[in-house]
Amino acid sequence: MIGCTPDTPTLEDLGDNPFPPSALALDEEAVDGLIVGNRLMEAGEYDLALRAFFRAGAEQGMTADVLSGIGSANLKLGRLEQSETLLRQAVEEDPDFVPAWNNLGAVLMERGEYGEASRVFQQAFALDSGNSDDIRNNLRLAIAKRDQVSYVGPSENNEFDLVWQGNGSYLLISP
Secondary structure, eight states: OTTOOTTSOOHHHHTTOOSOOOSSOTTOOOOOHHHHHHHHHHTTOHHHHHHHHHHHHHHHOSOHHHHHHHHHHHHHTTOHHHHHHHHHHHHHHOTTOHHHHHHHHHHHHHTTOHHHHHHHHHHHHHHTTTOOHHHHHHHHHHHHHHHHOOOOOOOOOOSOEEEEEETTEEEEEOO
């Protein structure tokens, strides 16, 4: 048969079984959902990655790695609140898990919370011992955005004045 290996069962081998053959080889196990999810994230297939991470969670439990994967996929899908919640759970589960800290910082940056994002990136940078250029760049950007925020006081509008004319009426004049 073309395209079949000697170990692949033929239709005769299946007998009276009404179900199609499994996608798995007879002596192999499924690939880890985390590995599949991470590969799908690299390929830009975030919906499929999310499914793979959920499968990993069903098989392994909701570890920090699984929570971080689900949170990262949600970040890429624009679901910032869900992503933030999951990434906070991931760093609570494993306070030394650098990717979860970094991705939490990315979520906070997207939400415009630059002060907290810079603190989160500092945590990730410290845990990583400064080895990641990506985290360093994220930290620089967060600090720059945080320092760029200016507080606007009450504006002084000198262009117009109100002049009272009596009987509760005012006249608007320009100086």
